[in-house]
Amino acid sequence: MEIVISSRLGPSLTTLLNTMPAIVPKSKAPGVDFCGVDDYYYIVRSDLGCYMRSTNFNEGKDLNVYSLHPSCQGGEHYLAHEADYFFIIKGETYRRVSSMNTDTDAVVYNLHPNCQGGDHYLSAFGYFYIIFQSKGVYRRVTCLNTDSDAVEYSLRPSCRDGLYYWGIKGHYYFVKPHDKWGIQYYQTTNFNAIEDAKTYSFHPDVLNFLPGGLAITQGSAFGTWEAIKTISNDSNTPITWNKKITRKVGYAKEKMSSIEHNWSVSISASYQSGALTEAIAKYQFSLTTQYGGKSVNTEKENWSEATDVEESVSLTLQPREKIYIWQYQLGLGKKSVLFCRDMKFNGNPNPPTEVPLPPSNQ
Numbered sequence: 417m418e419i420v421i422s423s424r425l426g427p428s429l430t431t432l433l434n435t436m437p438a439i440v441p442k443s444k445a446p447g448v449d450f451c452g453v454d455d456y457y458y459i460v461r462s463d464l465g466c467y468m469r470s471t472n473f474n475e476g477k478d479l480n481v482y483s484l485h486p487s488c489q490g491g492e493h494y495l496a497h498e499a500d501y502f503f504i505i506k507g508e509t510y511r512r513v514s515s516m517n518t519d520t521d522a523v524v525y526n527l528h529p530n531c532q533g534g535d536h537y538l539s540a541f542g543y544f545y546i547i548f549q550s551k552g553v554y555r556r557v558t559c560l561n562t563d564s565d566a567v568e569y570s571l572r573p574s575c576r577d578g579l580y581y582w583g584i585k586g587h588y589y590f591v592k593p594h595d596k597w598g599i600q601y602y603q604t605t606n607f608n609a610i611e612d613a614k615t616y617s618f619h620p621d622v623l624n625f626l627p628g629g630l631a632i633t634q635g636s637a638f639g640t641w642e643a644i645k646t647i648s649n650d651s652n653t654p655i656t657w658n659k660k661i662t663r664k665v666g667y668a669k670e671k672m673s674s675i676e677h678n679w680s681v682s683i684s685a686s687y688q689s690g691a692l693t694e695a696i697a698k699y700q701f702s703l704t705t706q707y708g709g710k711s712v713n714t715e716k717e718n719w720s721e722a723t724d725v726e727e728s729v730s731l732t733l734q735p736r737e738k739i740y741i742w743q744y745q746l747g748l749g750k751k752s753v754l755f756c757r758d759m760k761f762n763g764n765p766n767p768p769t770e771v772p773l774p775p776s777n778q
Contacts, residue, residue: 437631437708438594441579442536445627447489450582451538452589453496457582459625460484460494460516464695466683467516468625473601476619476678481692483683485519487511493537495544498585503539503560508532510560528563531555540583549576554607575607599623599632621678630675630700631708635749637701639710641760641767642752645741649733657731663743664755666722667694671753694719697753701746702776710746712773717756731761739763744772 442448447462460467462484471478488511491504504511505527514521534546534555546555549571558565578590591601597617604613623629631637644663649655672693681692698719703709731739741761746754758772 436594437636438628438706439579439591439599439632440627440703440707441593447491448580448627449491449494450580450589450591451494451496451502452582452584453498453500453502453539454584457584457589458494458496458516459622460491461625461627462489462491462494463627463699464692465489466692468622468679470622473618473622474616476621479621479625479679481625481679481681481683482517484516485513487519487522488513488516493534495537495539495582497539497544498542503537505537525561527560528557530563530566531557531560536578536581538581538583538588540585540588542585545581545583545588547571547578547581549578552576569608572608575604599626599629621675624675624696625679627699628703628707628709630696630748631703634751636705636708637703637710637746637748639712639744639746639771639773640752641742642745643740643767644743644759646738647731647733647741648738649735652735654732654734657729657733657739660726660728661741662724662726663759664722665718665725665757666755667697667719668722668751668753668755669694671751672697697748700748701754702778704778709776709778711776711778712746712771713776714746714754714773717754717773719754722755737763738765740765742767 449460451458451460455471457470457473458467465484466481467484469480488504491506493505495503497503501512501514502516508527509524510527512523512525513519531546535549536547538545543556543558544560548554552571553568554571556567557563575590577593579593580591582589587603587605588607589601589603600615600617602613602615620633623633645661647657675693698714700708701710701712701714704711733739739761741759744756744758745752746756760768
């Protein structure tokens with residue numbers, strides 16, 4: 417008896433991983449960084465003007481969101497030191513503050529030339545660490561201003577592909593690219609030998625705050641033309657169709673409100689209720705498909721609460737003619753969340769193919 421084994425086994429694991437939305441790495445997300453001190457961990461979203469503080473990323477504990485003081489925004493790197501100081505690096509200088517929310521005790525220092533140009537910065541064990549990923553090394557110093565007690569070490573290959581790095585008094589952490597288990601972060605005490613490393617997953621409420629995380633928890637972004645009305649002339653003579661059509665325009669805030677349910681949001685008036693998730697959704701739509709986005713700029717769309725809008729339409733239809741009215745919508749996963757102003761009229765039952773929104777610069 418001959419046994420035939422089918423080759424149609426479905427996509428490989430590599431293919432599946434390549435199609436999963438990924439977290440945007442620090443190298444492609446200006447103003448985004450992690451840092452930690454004592455019992456707190458921070459995710460800085462300078463691009464959104466705020467940061468999240470938590471006591472446990474894995475369990476999603478104590479998720480508090482605060483405004484980032486204007487003087488603390490626009491940093492290239494953020495790190496926290498055990499003396500409860502935060503360091504914001506911009507070019508050849510860094511700003512040390514005791515609060516990123518109030519800019520308290522601010523002092524600006526020069527960054528020593530040997531400490532410049534790092535891909536990631538963190539603090540742990542009383543030291544500062546500068547990671548040079550392309551070189552495969554990291555530099556340990558006791559002062560970023562003087563390069564004191566500098567020592568360079570090799571960075572173990574399994575530690576080189578981190579998307580973000582941060583530290584606390586007794587541990588280093590780094591976020592790994594997504595694998596078959598999703599987005600995870602590692603805890604270790606040695607970048608040269610990570611046999612002691614512990615692996616943790618991010619709680620969904622934390623993922624929602626990460627750049628690209630919305631696609632992981634809600635589903636990748638999509639853009640589609642939905643047929644909102646079909647008009648037909650079944651007679652043998654031309655007719656004029658004069659009626660009002662109703663369509664939804666705006667942002668379905670209620671569909672996204674659950675994202676903030678476990679966040680304690682204490683931010684400025686510029687972010688009223690629901691406005692933070694709106695900003696995160698805008699960012700998600702602007703990303704490329706690699707990160708679960710749609711590569712479109714939605715800034716000029718109507719982001720107020722979605723409402724039904726009536727519009728008068730007058731059309732002349734020829735005998736046996738059909739007219740299809742389409743509206744462009746953006747969504748995440750399977751639910752539409754932004755009902756755009758763009759409409760199209762055509763005689764084709766197939767939806768239009770063009771994207772009516774301008775491309776993003778992400």
